[in-house]
């Protein structure tokens with residue numbers, strides 16, 4: 001039996017009407033309590049940059065006998081890592097996304113980056129200073145901080161991020177090696193720590 005277009009339309013409407021109540025019935029009578037924490041990314045406001053400078057000065061006096069040169073400090077909206085220190089700019093960047101998830105870690109991150117002013121790598125000297133002043137060596141991870149990539153590399157010199165799907169070996173920053181200088185300072189580091 002041939003079905004006209006009009007009949008098809010009517011049938012579609014009938015099916016649709018039948019489908020709806022089934023959907024309603026499959027819902028649990030008692031609502032399941034959502035355990036997912038609310039998205040606080042727009043609720044949490046981070047301290048102003050002036051506060052970061054005050055903390056810097058306090059930590060400098062408290063832990064470094066006031067001997068660290070004052071670095072420029074700013075927030076980064078783009079960065080997914082906790083923080084970074086860029087020697088060539090003498091600049092500390094604090095990741096906003098990271099600290100909206102872990103707001104209690106700002107002072108910790110700042111201390112970590114301050115150590116980088118005198119110690120670029122996470123070597124044993126770095127670790128001993130970190131232990132002395134109560135700074136973490138590694139940052140925490142959170143699903144929302146992993147972008148659409150497996151590995152996040154960063155240039156320790158300029159702070160540029162290189163998100164990649166595969167591991168990189170012996171990779172250098174394209175910006176810093178422009179003049180063909182393959183310097184160890186431009187070798188990309190895997191971001192699995194506070195700043196990396």
Ligand SMILES: [Zn+2]
Pocket residue numbers: 155156157158159160173174175176186
């Ligand atoms: Zn670079």
Ligand SMILES: [Zn+2]
Pocket residue numbers: 112116122193194195196
């Ligand atoms: Zn670091």
